[in-house]
Amino acid sequence: MIKIVDIIVILVVVIMALILAEKPNPDLDPRISVRGKAVQGGQLSVAGEKQPVRGVEIQVNKGNAENDLRARNIFTANGSYTGSDNVPMRANPYTLVGVTQGRETKAIFRDYKGSVASLTAGQKMSDGSVISRIDGDSVQLKKGEEKTELKVFNVPNREKTILSEP
Numbered sequence: 001m002i003k004i005v006d007i008i009v010i011l012v013v014v015i016m017a018l019i020l021a022e023k024p025n026p027d028l029d030p031r032i033s034v035r036g037k038a039v040q041g042g043q044l045s046v047a048g049e050k051q052p053v054r055g056v057e058i059q060v061n062k063g064n065a066e067n068d069l070r071a072r073n074i075f076t077a078n079g080s081y082t083g084s085d086n087v088p089m090r091a092n093p094y095t096l097v098g099v100t101q102g103r104e105t106k107a108i109f110r111d112y113k114g115s116v117a118s119l120t121a122g123q124k125m126s127d128g129s130v131i132s133r134i135d136g137d138s139v140q141l142k143k144g145e146e147k148t149e150l151k152v153f154n155v156p157n158r159e160k161t162i163l164s165e166p
Helices: 004-021 065-071
Strands: 032-038 043-046 049-052 056-062 094-100 106-111 116-120 130-134 138-143 146-151
Touching (some): 094 138, 094 146, 106 130, 116 130
Parallel strands (some): 043 056
Antiparallel strands (some): 043 049, 106 116, 130 138
C-alpha cells in the first residue's frame, strides 16, 4: 500500500528534477542546428558575435536539418547513397531479397553495391540479364543463352541438415 512518505519522496524528487533541468524553452526553431566546440578563450560565437561562456563555442547553422538528415545514408560508413565506382562486378551481382505478389508480381533484388531494385518480368537488369520468370520464391534470369535461377533463401538440402539420433 502506498504511504504518505512514498508520495512525499516522489514529489521531492520531481521538484528537484524540475529545478535542476531549469525551465524548458518552447520557442526553439527546429530548423537551426547547433554544434558545440571546446575553446580556450571562453567565447561564444553566434552569427559573428563573441560572448563569454564556460569554455564552449557554439556555431549556429541556419538550414533545414531534415534535409541534412535525408541527404546522409545512415547505413554506410561514408554517408553516401551511391557506392564507390571501383567495386568490381561479381559473377552473380544480384541477390534475390523477396518477391511481392499483387496486381503484378515483382522481384526485389539487392545488387553487389548494396542498392535495392524492384523489377517485374521482362525488365532488363543493369548487367544485361532479363527476368524471364518470377515464382513465389525464385526468379529465372536469362542472359543470351545462359539461364540462371535465383532463390530467396539458399537453403542446403534438408536431409543433410537434420541431425539423426544414434
